[in-house]
Amino acid sequence: KPEPTPQADAASKSAAEHAFASPQQDAPAQAQAAPSNEPLNVGQLAPASRVNPTYPRRAQRRGLEGFVEVEFMIRRDGSVDSRTIRVIQARPQRVFEEAALDAIARWQFEASEQLRRATQRIEFQLR
Template identity: 45%
Template sequence: MPLVRIPPRYPRRALLRRSEGHVVVQFTIDPDGGVSDPKVVEAEPKGFFEQAALRAIRGWKFQPQLENGVAVARSATQTIRFSLKK
C-alpha cells in the first residue's frame, strides 16, 4: 500500500467521451520509497489513460522494504482505475 497516493488527473479526451478504464503499471520502489522506471503493462481502453497514470504514480511514496535492517529496491505492480462515478 502506498503511503502517499496522488490521484491521476482525468484526461480531457476521456472526460469528453465519458470513457472509463484502467491502467496496470509496473515499476520499482526505490530504497527511499520513491517510484522509478514506471511502465504501462496493460491499458483498457488503449490510448486514453496511460500518460495520466504514469504522471500520477511517479509522485507516489511507499514504505521501503527492509532486508536485514537495510532498505532495498523492489518491483511492484499497481492498477489505477479511472471512473466517472465518485
C-alpha cells in the same frame, strides 16, 4: 605394480568435500547480500502517499472509463523510479496511460533496505 595411495585418496576426498562444502556454506551470506541489489517482487503494495491521477479531459467529455496496469521499481527511500514505470496493460489504449504514469511517478512508499518491484492497477471511473 599397483601403488598404495590410501592416504592420498583420503586427503583428496577430504579436500573435495571441503571444496564443495565451502560454496554451500558461503551461499547463505551471498543470498543475504543479493536482495539489496536484486529487487524484491511485492505485487500490489499500498503507497504511504498517493497522488490521484487527473482524469483526461478528452476521456471525460466522451464518457470513457477504463484502467491502466503498470509495473515499476520502488527505491530504498520509498520513491518511485520514474524511469522504470512501464504499462503492462491499458483499456482503452492510449487514453489513460499518461495520467497514470504521471500520478505513480509522484507516489511515495515506506522506506525499505532493498529495491522493490511493484505492480498497480489504476481504475478510471466517472462519478
